[in-house]
Amino acid sequence: MVAHDMVMTQASSRASTVPECPIFVGQSVPYCDSLTSICYQSYTDDNGISLRIALPKVTAAPFDSIIQIVAPIKYKWIGFSWGGTMAYVPLLVGWPNGNSVVHTSRIAFGLILPNPYANATYTQMKGSGANSTHWTLTVRAQGASQWYDSEGTLVTLNPNDAGTFAHAYSTRAVSQPARNTSAFNHHDSVGYPSIDLAAAQSASFDSWVASNLIPDTPPPTTVPAPTTLSSTVRPSSSPTGAVPIGTGVPSSCASAPEPRFSSKVASGWRAVKLAGGLTNPRALVLDSVGNVLVIENGKGIVGYSRGADACVTSSKTIVSQANLAHGIALSADGKTLFASSMTKVWSWSYDAATLSVSAQKELVVGMFAGGHTTRTLAIPRKYPNLLVVSHGSNGNFDYESIDPKTGRAAVKVFDLSAVPSGGYDYTTKGYQMGYGLRNSVGLAFDASGMLWAVENGSEGLTRTVNTTTTDLNEDNPGEEVNLLGDPSKPNTKWYGYPTCHSVWQPSAFPDQKFTIGDQFTLEPNATFDDAACKQRSTPAKLVMQAHSVPLGCEFSPDSSTLYVTFHGSSARGTPTGYKVVQVPFSKLGNGGFDPEASPSSADGYTDVWSNVDDAKCSMLDCFRPVGITVDKVGRLYVTSDGAAEGELYLLGKV
Template sequence: MAPFAIFAALGLFLSAANAQNCTPLTPSAQLKISDGYTAQVILNGLRVPRNIIFDTAGNLLVSEQGGAGIRRVVLTESDGNVCVASSAQLIPDTSFNHGIALSQDGKTLFVSNMASVYGYPYDAEAGTVGTRKTLIEGMRSGGHITRTLLVPSSAPDVLIVSRGSDGNIDNTTTNVEAGKSIIKTFKISELLASEIATNYVSGGEVLGWGLRNSVGVGEDPSTGGIWSVENSADDIVRSGVDIHNENPAEELNYHGVIKDAENTLKGQNYGYPACFSAWQTTNIPSNSKITVGSQFGGIAGTPFEQVTARGSLEEVDEFCRTERQGPRLIFPAHTAPLDIKFKEDGSAAYVAFHGSWDRRPPDGYRVGKIAFANGQPVANITDTTAVEYILQNEDTTKCPGACFRPVGLAFDKKGRLFMTADMSGEIFVITEV
């Protein structure tokens, strides 16, 4: 037997042994778990795991940004514990960086890299893929590299693709035709039938734009509502004052229901690069009309910095409040929300906060729960305590170096929440008890 085959067989043997013993692994960081929940690591040693989905056979598919491509993890159970029966590379591709989704019938696997979206015929039971097809292209840029994918259960012929900005403040995104800082929808049947790839910039329909970097996109299965979580700007300055440590807020944005022909949110502009949401108002210059969660402008390097030469900051802020679509909830600055997933009954959304690099002390590095009712958050936008944090690092002063950093979330059929931690190479399962 070749050396590689020996190592592969050994890896499968070790996975099988772990499944038989079903012993939870030791987390890389000390965890702080809320009452009513348990959390355990079921797999480690992965190469920067990002987004995750379950296939129709209950296997976990993982996009690894660290050059490994797509991984298939077969799960089993013993005495109520989740165990890994096997873990193996499904698609080797060093360019894949984040996005992964499945068609509603589970037979087409969609994956992305910075430039393109691909489709693969997929057999969930056999764990095999067919010949790939390039479906969407023309997304290469030098800024944010993730391209998030989602196939809503309420609109099975729709593929949602989110693309971020080309840099911190990307003024080209004032033009919707730039095709950046935008979420678009594409018809899957047309993508699969076409002999040539669709260009992202000129193709598809605009769901929302003016969205700096909406890495997390999710569907409320109880209503079909589409939500995104936005990573807002770094190092912002207004009227010569550095306000970046507490501003701008990260955002929870609502985009309506895809299949609703009267969706008034479709195609709306959410403010970037001119307008941002306030988390802490006290340190913002000329803040008399700025409230928690309201949008404001006049940030150095943005288009509206020039407007203040002809008008006032208050006039700029009024434009941001009245002419741009605001968020439904806000989160602390720089906490970096990277995914959002909903409970099946729509009673709560869960958000993975990857954690900050641009504030002192560090913040984020946790998983939060947001209460929902009738398709909307229970909390008001001014409520800075709207998120219940269910899984955190015990000591965030050690972050990011000695912390888990949540990225991808996925619910299994039993309502257990699976989570990737990219920098530590772990997969967690979080259970409500």
Template structure:
């Protein structure tokens, strides 16, 4: 009974704080009916709204936020103003003309060369961060056109300066041409910018192959300590096995390891990860003839027939390169970024469409050890710990943010794009806060898993994430925690 005066006092404090949040101009409310939720120890604010399908983002050396607006096919630049920790957009302008740019963006270490991609080409420009303008456009990589999975993510290696990594997905759900190396489909390659001539590289026939048989690996990152190259894969939809529909909770999304660009030897580098014949298991019980399978095992689809899979079997798939971790089917990972401690890999999950109960629509973190490897093993179903999510996935995709890409600032805060809602969010972690489900780690600084069922996933989110107290502005996670203690 003595708790009630404290609760009443807390309610009064919240009523007093709400207008203060508005006065500090911590940004607009999330678009429409979006209701974000956060893990304890984290806060968020909306930095920008009204963008046209924002995808790839980065911060230039002057602190401007550069955004690939897929809906307009351009890169836009936004100055950022900050008052008492609240960030807002000052001025906005277009950096490039319309070139059907749709996702990829990178900036050289000196900040003077900007790179971006369309479905067909990778371009470069001389970039001036003071005027936020470009000049001297050049074609870097070409011959990547396709009718599906048209994003071409870009990564400039810090461990091997001058190497540009480009990802290219499949041209359909099951792209038979991807089984042919010469097609260039479902591959990740690195191109040497130092030795480049005036002629653009041909993606299909040139470049250093880091891996193939990778259905649609959109997110890619270099580990800050080891230099290892990691990617996250969007796996297949609407699949069957032995005539049985298995698509609800299979196949798993993947975290893949692609070796190094810094001279370290890795024998499997450039090898085959199995697509279009092989996929990773998530819900093993749903797979017919699953006796030798476990979470993360590679298995063949329609392995009991010779239709469309050239008699590929589970034994064949077991010989292909496996994922290092797997995630809930259909969550659609689109980006991966390491913090400077090298012990947190942040992953955006864009969200499902090929599933009865929506999953994904969130930002999660995967714990890495000092050896540069994930802490969890391949059989784990809880490797991704949720940090920023939608309060109610049943309302997705219409009333949810859909995270795409991230950019760390010098304070370790994460800028996050949401293409469906046209927003940029900013996620911050309090000093000393730990990621859900792990031991405490240091606050991340800038960088130069979910369960096998929807009900378990919901439990994971509910136990770690607190709903927003305010319709807009910065969320005070500490107040949420205090409220829980008083109750």
């Protein structure tokens, strides 16, 4: 149920989207369980996973239901989505635990491990259990027929229609099978069954529940989630004051728990954990007095105050708003705070001394509700009246985004001095800072004011030439470092996506002699081939190992180094990423900056901080760097949203 970097796409969007993973779509058929006498509408995918729903005789929500999941024993968890997507929808997740099964109610507010969700409850029924070949979970569901979407709008299932649901599964076991609060890895694949809810209705529903319900097994999910996505601001009357934060890196912080995982740092560097127990931490900023402000997805914005040794002394939830997905920024004077959800950008008046906000405003609205959800924000130092917003594609291949008018797979700029009433409409207002950028989550300005972006490449690529298809996925396409330019001037350049991709491993192409950094197309033909990519697409300034998943970037104070967080992925046979790297830059004669390495180099960056063995990493087994910011003395602040624990780290030279 956790994607590498995207939400499971709704059925209405799938016609124009090539999925990240294999997808199975099917219709339901009647099925009656001989053990419980419950009759369902049942769907079975190509892997032998069955999803079944039974309803009472109803005409409208809210209503209870019975859901049954039957899976071959090799599948270590199954997730069921009531709304056909991963994010902002009630999720039922189940897994085997010896001869029994465990279930949990979850909801995801982004592309991360779903949080416990208290508004939908599930009670196990007879027939649940596991044997040597299969496991079965049968539950009564309450509160799953209605929920609030990313806009805070009530969504209701129609019991008289064929609903399109979603399911995900994995062959990797959860971390703590006996606990329904366990973390689990991202899914292997997803499917979109269509289940006829009208045909699933029966007058016998109440008697089925009465004769099969097993009360109080297992215990309910213990951590509640908010009922709606409304925003609550946190004023304060007790100022923290401007506490000095020094210039060094402490050997440890007594206020922080031990690092969840062992790590290694480059010579002359030190990494220290500042805080643990964060809720899906994403991007972060430093305010004018040294507080670290972190987007915690599913929670809001949390401020971490620090003492003279740079260690955290206290924390405070500044904005309680579960749908804040990733983006955060501060104005040049530090008095305005910005943050984004999947569909909107807001601002607040901000007081660093009291870690408090007021006067929430909508600045940008109408962004796409799905696909890559991060919506990174940046304020140019040279142009403090401008707001930069990065918007990813709607999936692995978003062919409609070839038209810049969609606003997807693009970076746009908006004038903060002229925000219209109700905010800018993202797709029709603002100006382009480049398009054909699949998912440029990391944005950074160099010392000359130029905007740079790091981009996540596609997964599962194959290349077909003269009916011969070659699998390129292991080491292609390369992740990209792109120069977008002066943010005060529109940039209408196309950077290649979804048609042209960057070469990382040239030897993977039997039909063509490529160099690292060249661009290629998946099905070269008379209309569009590799040469067309070279002519029409703007190439990357540097490429990096495929599937590293760069999510954050920031320059050193003198722009001699670009630091990049690799979130990491197991999309290739051997996992990669899960580290922070440094890209050396040089100052040019015109005052600008460029990577020291050539675009054809495989050695344009080196590790700063990494897991002991990233080839053995997963969401559960390693830290996963996400956001990064750099202070005035060159220290790095990095978040990790690993499923085992959300963490905040300080890295610096010693």
